[in-house]
Amino acid sequence: MHDAQHPDPTTPARDQKADxxxxxxxDMINRFDFPQAEQIKPAxxxxxxxxxxxxxxxxxxxCPVIFVNDNFGxxxxxxxxxxxxxxxxxxxITGSLTPNDDDYFIIKPQFSGFYATNLPVLLPKLGVNRLILTGIATDICVLFTAADAHMRDYDLWIPEDAVAAETRERGRWALEIMANSMSAETRPTSEVSLADWVERSREDQPAQS
Structure with a gap:
């Protein structure tokens, strides 16, 4: 597995075409020992x-898989x-998503995956211009990461069945913000496939002059 602080030698040294x-x-590598953990575990x-x-x-x-995870303090x-x-x-939960050798792993100190991490540097080197955000919690770390991604012009898909919050109401509230304010696709994976979403996002991009 690639550590963003010690990148795999096959990771390009220069930024790649973003497509x-x-x-x-x-935050799915998680001990679930925080307050309200029992509330969020089923989701x-x-x-x-x-x-x-x-x-x-x-x-x-x-395409790359990138784990973005808290350091538990x-x-x-x-x-x-x-x-x-x-x-x-x-x-x-963690056992079903153990990182593979080809995955990247970034440790974040705060809510957003972009804050004080190597993610803003890594993504251009991998030629990434679209992000699928998954994990927990929908209304905290997923939301903050989505906001930072949106400000950097990444197309977003945040499948409602691939994120979880402590309550359904808080999750729905966050998804509505991401859909309405960040132009994120939030339909579940049962309604949108990876290929369909990529194709649609390409069609929505402005034509190059």
Whole structure:
């Protein structure tokens, strides 16, 4: 697996032509030991199953998978320790989404995956101009990451069945903001395929003069 702080040597040194999506899996490597964790677990498990299927489609399309994860407040920690910590007591959610060798892993210190991380540098090197945001929580880290992505002109798909919040109401509220204020596609994977979304987003791009 690629660590964004120690990139794989096959990662291009220069920015590439931007014309492909990346899947961001946000905070699903998680110990679920925070307040209200029990409230979000059922929805997170359902989202994990959807993310796993979507991840397969992304991998078959030859596009990058990027884990974007909190450090649990452990400032001396790194990727393997975070994964081991999340898996310590057996964790079906994290266990279904363990990073592969070809995945990237970025540790974030705050809500947004773009804040104080290498993500803004990594995405252009991978030729990414579209982001599929998945994970938890819809109304916090997914929302903040979406806002930063929107300000950087990334096309967004945030499938409602691939994200989870503590309550259905909070999740719906956040999805409406992302759809209405950030032009994000939020329909579930049962209604939109990866190929359909990529094709539609290409059609929606302004013609080059």
């Amino acid at each position: 492909r999506p990346a899947l961001l899996i946000i 997170a498990l359902a989202a994990a199953r959807t993310i796993a299927a979507l991840r397969g489609a992304v991998e078959r399309a030859g 452990e400032w001396h920690s790194e990727r393997s320790r975070l994964i081991d910590s999340a898996m310590r007591d057996g964790n079906e």
